[in-house]
Amino acid sequence: xxxxxxxxxxxxxxxxxxxxxxxxxxxxxxxxxxxxxxxxxxxxxxxxxxxxxxxxxxxxxxxxxxxxxxxxxxxxxxxxxxxxxxxxxxxxxxxxxxxxxxxxxxxxxxxxxxxxxxxxxxxxxxxxxxxxxxxxxxxxxxxxxxxxxxxxxxxxxxxxxxxxxxxxxxxxxxxxxxxxxxxxxxxxxxxxxxxxxxxxxxxxxxxxxxxxxxxxxxxxxxxxxxxxxxxxxxxxxxxxxxxxxxxxxxxxxxxxxxxxxxxxxxxxxxxxxxxxxxxxxxxxxxxxxxxxxxxxxxxxxxxxxxxxxxxxxxxxxxxxxxxxxxxxxxxxxxxxxxxxx
Amino acid sequence: xxxxxxxxxxxxxxxxxxxxxxxxxxxxxxxxxxxxxxxxxxxxxxxxxxxxxxxxxxxxxxxxxxxxxxxxxxxxxxxxxxxxxxxxxxxxxxxxxxxxxxxxxxxxxxxxxxxxxxxxxxxxxxxxxxxxxxxxxxxxxxxxxxxxxxxxxxxxxxxxxxxxxxxxxxxxxxxxxxxxxxxxxxxxxxxxxxxxxxxxxxxxxxxxxxxxxxxxxxxxxxxxxxxxxxxxxxxxxxxxxxxxxxxxxxxxxxxxxxxxxxxxxxxxxxxxxxxxxxxxxxxxxxxxxxxxxxxxxxxxxxxxxx
Amino acid sequence: xxxxxxxxxxxxxxxxxxxxxxxxxxxxxxxxxxxxxxxxxxxxxxxxxxxxxxxxxxxxxxxxxxxxxxxxxxxxxxxxxxxxxxxxxxxxxxxxxxxxxxxxxxxxxxxxxxxxxxxxxxxxxxxxxxxxxxxxxxxxxxxxxxxxxxxxxxxxxxxxxxxxxxxxxxxxxxxxxxxxxxxxxxxxxxxxxxxxxxxxxxxxxxxxxxxxxxxxxxxxxxxxxxxxxxxxxxxxxxxxxxxxxxxxxxxxxxxxxxxxxxxxxxxxxxxxxxxxxxxxxxxxxxxxxxxxxxxxxxxx
Numbered sequence: 001x002x003x004x005x006x007x008x009x010x011x012x013x014x015x016x017x018x019x020x021x022x023x024x025x026x027x028x029x030x031x032x033x034x035x036x037x038x039x040x041x042x043x044x045x046x047x048x049x050x051x052x053x054x055x056x057x058x059x060x061x062x063x064x065x066x067x068x069x070x071x072x073x074x075x076x077x078x079x080x081x082x083x084x085x086x087x088x089x090x091x092x093x094x095x096x097x098x099x100x101x102x103x104x105x106x107x108x109x110x111x112x113x114x115x116x117x118x119x120x121x122x123x124x125x126x127x128x129x130x131x132x133x134x135x136x137x138x139x140x141x142x143x144x145x146x147x148x149x150x151x152x153x154x155x156x157x158x159x160x161x162x163x164x165x166x167x168x169x170x171x172x173x174x175x176x177x178x179x180x181x182x183x184x185x186x187x188x189x190x191x192x193x194x195x196x197x198x199x200x201x202x203x204x205x206x207x208x209x210x211x212x213x214x215x216x217x218x219x220x221x222x223x224x225x226x227x228x229x230x231x232x233x234x235x236x237x238x239x240x241x242x243x244x245x246x247x248x249x250x251x252x253x254x255x256x257x258x259x260x261x262x263x264x265x266x267x268x269x270x271x272x273x274x275x276x277x278x279x280x281x282x283x284x285x286x287x288x289x290x291x292x293x294x295x296x297x298x299x300x301x302x303x304x305x306x307x308x309x310x311x312x313x314x315x316x317x318x319x320x321x322x323x324x325x326x327x328x329x330x331x332x333x334x335x336x337x338x339x340x341x
Numbered sequence: 342x343x344x345x346x347x348x349x350x351x352x353x354x355x356x357x358x359x360x361x362x363x364x365x366x367x368x369x370x371x372x373x374x375x376x377x378x379x380x381x382x383x384x385x386x387x388x389x390x391x392x393x394x395x396x397x398x399x400x401x402x403x404x405x406x407x408x409x410x411x412x413x414x415x416x417x418x419x420x421x422x423x424x425x426x427x428x429x430x431x432x433x434x435x436x437x438x439x440x441x442x443x444x445x446x447x448x449x450x451x452x453x454x455x456x457x458x459x460x461x462x463x464x465x466x467x468x469x470x471x472x473x474x475x476x477x478x479x480x481x482x483x484x485x486x487x488x489x490x491x492x493x494x495x496x497x498x499x500x501x502x503x504x505x506x507x508x509x510x511x512x513x514x515x516x517x518x519x520x521x522x523x524x525x526x527x528x529x530x531x532x533x534x535x536x537x538x539x540x541x542x543x544x545x546x547x548x549x550x551x552x553x554x555x556x557x558x559x560x561x562x563x564x565x566x567x568x569x570x571x572x573x574x575x576x577x578x579x580x581x582x583x584x585x586x587x588x589x590x591x592x593x594x595x596x597x598x599x600x601x602x603x604x605x606x607x608x609x610x611x612x613x614x615x616x617x618x619x620x621x622x623x624x625x626x627x628x629x630x631x632x633x634x635x636x637x638x639x640x641x642x643x644x645x646x647x
Numbered sequence: 648x649x650x651x652x653x654x655x656x657x658x659x660x661x662x663x664x665x666x667x668x669x670x671x672x673x674x675x676x677x678x679x680x681x682x683x684x685x686x687x688x689x690x691x692x693x694x695x696x697x698x699x700x701x702x703x704x705x706x707x708x709x710x711x712x713x714x715x716x717x718x719x720x721x722x723x724x725x726x727x728x729x730x731x732x733x734x735x736x737x738x739x740x741x742x743x744x745x746x747x748x749x750x751x752x753x754x755x756x757x758x759x760x761x762x763x764x765x766x767x768x769x770x771x772x773x774x775x776x777x778x779x780x781x782x783x784x785x786x787x788x789x790x791x792x793x794x795x796x797x798x799x800x801x802x803x804x805x806x807x808x809x810x811x812x813x814x815x816x817x818x819x820x821x822x823x824x825x826x827x828x829x830x831x832x833x834x835x836x837x838x839x840x841x842x843x844x845x846x847x848x849x850x851x852x853x854x855x856x857x858x859x860x861x862x863x864x865x866x867x868x869x870x871x872x873x874x875x876x877x878x879x880x881x882x883x884x885x886x887x888x889x890x891x892x893x894x895x896x897x898x899x900x901x902x903x904x905x906x907x908x909x910x911x912x913x914x915x916x917x918x919x920x921x922x923x924x925x926x927x928x929x930x931x932x933x934x935x936x937x938x939x940x941x942x943x944x945x946x947x
Binding site for chain 2: 919
């Protein structure tokens, strides 16, 4: 395993809430993680688990109103991004931290050429002239593997394929050599064959540039191939935070286990895939206790009464589940007694 | 694109034929016989029959229509019953005035409407936005002829800044252009606002933000160009409403344009003149729509193909 | 077995149950009530309708009574809005004029909507060449700039308020036809229409029972907004002397007679204009509110 020592990004107890007519939705409710230089962190969860909101919160791109970062801190190179002015944030966005999105089809502006959209970021952050910025944009396009980049740079997004557009997005995001790249489901909208190419590209460029990557995904296969660490999110909370290899060999949280069991495995002779029963609770109507309790096969009364903390259960593993706490045994005994009576 | 233009031009032919047919049929609905009318009181049956024959009114109606179209294509819309001069000649004298008025008004519609819409959208729910939207609501609700009268009262009668009526100089143009353009400006402002608000929710705006661009660069460089594409169509449609509206505005400001010519012709039952005037105004509008469609297609191709 | 390594997503947003008709109306009412401006529009329209109904009761004077001694009076306690060039009480004339404007508006829109719906339903439901022909006709009607079509019709039929209704009605047909056709097409594509047909329902039953209810809300919205346009157009035609004739207290005609006294007695032109604008404003904001409440997709 690679050695990571220098922390680049540290998120502590991040809270992002949405205030709507239907009530307050805690889309992100107490997320904490650390990202080291050159490392890849996967954030995994179903749609609506808050993983995309987490990624947008890091760059303070939450649409406001109705969204608002209600608490916590985001320490980037030791400085809290939440304390920065909008102007300071602008010099970070696309420069030190950049982002690529799920929908390459709609994430590029239809009325400007690919080259122009890349050069725009270069001109802005590197104070280069029009010609130099354009030349650099063409270089970036070549770097992300677009054939005849001089020609492609002049084309508008509608003349490019989906995979090509995502390459343009990556070129744009990496044009200023950011220290952190946030990739929000970068391959979801693409064909399976293109998915692998794009992931490979991100991995290669990450090595070349020494960029730390936060990869948001709902696809555990992607995590397995690319990530060093992984955070599993459920209903706005982090339920498990561990090393990527651990999660496949030694998953802790019942939700994580459920996710893994719903994967098709080649090494086992499975009759059918297991699914997790039930649905994610409505963000406006969260259970009082553990938000996974209603769907959890192991749930005990305590699970419905209080939210478990995220606690260390091993050298690199944190999990938020009553099963791994001393209270669990007490619960068990209590249940036994009830059973005896 | 070329194929599209050719196809679109070919499509206007049946529309133009239809328009001429409608105008022709409407005139057939006129009670009374134009020949009797033309012959004047006390004319003998023979004279009326002769005039009927001269006008071709004794032939089958389809034949008359074909005849009408053939003449119209050659610029022959018949003679005015009142002045006995060719209809086209009279129209050509008036048309430039109306086109000037229409252009001045469309300028007001576009510039005022877009600027107001942009201000509104960029400051959603601010005092400026709310005031603009209230004024725009009033703008689509005020009768233009009344607005014209009130403008005359305040600016021409009381303040004496502008002439009360007539045409010729820039100062003659201002009040009529505002009168005629205000309604369209209100519609364009509402459309621009909603289009801008729609655009700022798009993914590429988020990309622009993630790039670290300034708010005004995001709005004016990345938002506006996209937001104005649907506004083109509205402006095109407004041109039609505006062309029709010249009838009222020219009447209020006593401008001797095509609109007033048509109204006067209706009053004096000068049917060939009404026919010719309405037809020519419609043809202009059809071609205007053609231009707008091509323009829209040109700007919208990138979005359509997505 | 699925080859993809993907988490099955039950999703957060799919919690809404299928809504019944009743729930639809409740949701509509709730949304509409929240829109304060639209409520104001509704009240304005209601206020005018009541004025029109009770015009004889609330009018202080006979709208046709000529009193040349007191002509061109500015507003007084006796004549709240002054008198016109023949000494008639402007307020009373406006109140009676409300009846005319509302009648012209409702009759012409009803007429236009009726024919437009018929055309739109036929075109959308039967499709093919019927659709092509009807929509070409609609295109032709739309090719006339603004009120020029209405003007041409009046030139043939002669100036009168009845003919204004016909002309403005015809002017409204294409809008309704287009909207109804669009909605019909989208409903017709739904699978249950095929299912109903397979059960042996006739075209007539399908159109009346299944398609018509679905096109109702866009039609109501369009009709409300169209009322505003119709009232404006009718007033404009009367203003040009092509609609209601003197001594009718039609608002546009009153404005027209007021223009001759713009220098000496501007109030004659002022009040009818305010009356028209307020009523039209009422219909416009009421229609906007209905549209937002009934169908947010139509927000363009």
